[in-house]
Amino acid sequence: MDLWHIRGGNRLEGACPVQGSKNASLPVLAASILAPQRCRLLHVPRLRDVDAALRILRHLGCEAEQRENEVYIDSTGLSGCSIPHGLMAEMRSSVIFMGALLSRCGEARLSMPGGCRLGRRPIDLHLAALRKMGARIEEEGGELLCRPSKLHGEEIRLSFPSVGATENIMLAACSARGETVIRGAAREPEIVALQGFLRMTGADVSGAGTDTVYIRGFRPTGAAVCRILPDRIVASTFACAAAAAGGDVELRGVEPGQFSTVLHFLNEAGCDIITKTHSVRLRSEGRLRAVGRVVTEPYPGFPTDAQPVLMAALLKAEGTTCIRETIFENRFRQAPELCRLGADIVCEGRTAWIRGVKTLRGAALHATDLRGGAAMIVAGLCAQGETVVFDEGHVKRGYDGFDSALRALGAEIRLE
Ligand code: EPU
Numbered sequence: 001m002d003l004w005h006i007r008g009g010n011r012l013e014g015a016c017p018v019q020g021s022k023n024a025s026l027p028v029l030a031a032s033i034l035a036p037q038r039c040r041l042l043h044v045p046r047l048r049d050v051d052a053a054l055r056i057l058r059h060l061g062c063e064a065e066q067r068e069n070e071v072y073i074d075s076t077g078l079s080g081c082s083i084p085h086g087l088m089a090e091m092r093s094s095v096i097f098m099g100a101l102l103s104r105c106g107e108a109r110l111s112m113p114g115g116c117r118l119g120r121r122p123i124d125l126h127l128a129a130l131r132k133m134g135a136r137i138e139e140e141g142g143e144l145l146c147r148p149s150k151l152h153g154e155e156i157r158l159s160f161p162s163v164g165a166t167e168n169i170m171l172a173a174c175s176a177r178g179e180t181v182i183r184g185a186a187r188e189p190e191i192v193a194l195q196g197f198l199r200m201t202g203a204d205v206s207g208a209g210t211d212t213v214y215i216r217g218f219r220p221t222g223a224a225v226c227r228i229l230p231d232r233i234v235a236s237t238f239a240c241a242a243a244a245a246g247g248d249v250e251l252r253g254v255e256p257g258q259f260s261t262v263l264h265f266l267n268e269a270g271c272d273i274i275t276k277t278h279s280v281r282l283r284s285e286g287r288l289r290a291v292g293r294v295v296t297e298p299y300p301g302f303p304t305d306a307q308p309v310l311m312a313a314l315l316k317a318e319g320t321t322c323i324r325e326t327i328f329e330n331r332f333r334q335a336p337e338l339c340r341l342g343a344d345i346v347c348e349g350r351t352a353w354i355r356g357v358k359t360l361r362g363a364a365l366h367a368t369d370l371r372g373g374a375a376m377i378v379a380g381l382c383a384q385g386e387t388v389v390f391d392e393g394h395v396k397r398g399y400d401g402f403d404s405a406l407r408a409l410g411a412e413i414r415l416e
Contacts, residue, residue: 003390004380005414005416014249015249015250018234020044025071034175034201035201037223040072042070044070060075061079078105083109083110094110098144100172109146118328118330118331118369132154133154133169174218181213182213189258200225237399243284252279254278260275263280263282270287291314294322297327307325312378315379344356366390376389
């Protein structure tokens with residue numbers, strides 16, 4: 001159990017280098033097995049989820065090792081195509097190993113993936129698309145058995161721009177015969193990053209970042225070096241923390257355009273924001289205004305992953321903010337915990353109303369999920385007295401050195 005002890009009230013000041021993206025690293029780690037090849041990945045965050053992906057790679061017979069922020073993978077020795085339940089259950093994105101294994105081995109055996117409990121998280125879109133491409137997938141007692149199949153290119157129309165389904169199809173399509181076209185694809189920066197890595201390893205992919213992605217074949221190059229893009233959700237979290245606690249923080253090594261919707265609302269709330277090519281400076285007096293209505297949407301809309309931390313930032317804002325969550329059915333699990341600090345949040349279905357209060361007082365909270373846990377830490381930074389967040393390791397799934405980065409900005413936070 002991780003215990004985050006936070007004593008609120010300090011302003012946050014200084015430069016904050018932003019880690020590499022979890023959600024960009026994980027598909028690239030899965031893609032490293034597409035062909036016998038050696039990969040070197042730079043700027044990879046040290047996270048529980050990354051570690052879980054490396055253990056999956058080693059289980060499959062690959063060499064996979066992380067030293068600080070570099071990951072080395074040699075997938076020439078890949079010898080298996082099944083992933084045991086214990087490894088699959090550690091995170092949601094283990095499911096994209098299905099597309100990668102189908103591509104490399106033509107078969108796979110895995111179980112339903114784990115991950116944060118944010119409501120129902122079916123993988124029907126993944127399965128329908130892979131089946132359309134010729135995969136023979138059987139579901140038996142929580143197991144996914146992909147029998148030996150030869151994949152062929154197809155036109156796939158996604159009824160919702162699922163990030164994971166888009167990634168899975170891209171991976172499977174690399175070894176499919178003929179062209180695959182994904183219509184209604186997710187447009188997230190992580191999809192563009194995956195396209196970049198796939199091109200480097202020899203795939204003919206284009207269109208990522210738009211709603212149509214084309215995959216036309218794969219001639220393995222044998223090696224690739226790739227730098228992971230900065231984490232837009234971690235950047236958003238630090239921005240929300242500085243906005244709420246008050247301060248003057250420079251986020252370094254970021255792509256401001258990738259979290260501009262979050263910066264837009266922080267600006268509306270009264271923060272002074274200056275963006276440069278790869279940095280964002282945010283100044284806040286810590287007295288924010290409510291921002292009216294926020295609706296989470298697929299990229300380029302406001303990201304669901306930043307919703308809990310924005311909610312935390314607005315707990316003391318003057319007025320009422322309404323947040324509508326459209327991506328996950330149960331993503332307000334942090335709200336009852338935040339109310340223990342004295343916050344005034346009313347949730348009804350997928351809508352939450354946050355009425356700003358004058359003071360928050362420290363309390364003991366339980367981290368409900370990764371971003372919800374981060375939100376509690378952000379709220380603790382602007383609560384009087386001590387907040388303790390009891391966390392079964394959720395926050396470390398996505399934040400690398402969160403406590404030390406916040407301490408470097410002047411926060412009083414200790415991880416036990
Ligand atoms: N959905 C379906 N059927 C499917 C796939 C998705 O109904 O076959 C639904 C889901 O149930 C959900 C919605 O579509 O309601 C969005 O799912 P999506 O597939 O887009 O999300 P994901 O691939 O499971 C990734 C991120 C999440 C992030 C979402 C949305 C990774 C590893 N995870 O999940 O990140 O919230 O996209 O942007 O990339 C996080 O980092 O904390 C996190 C949860």
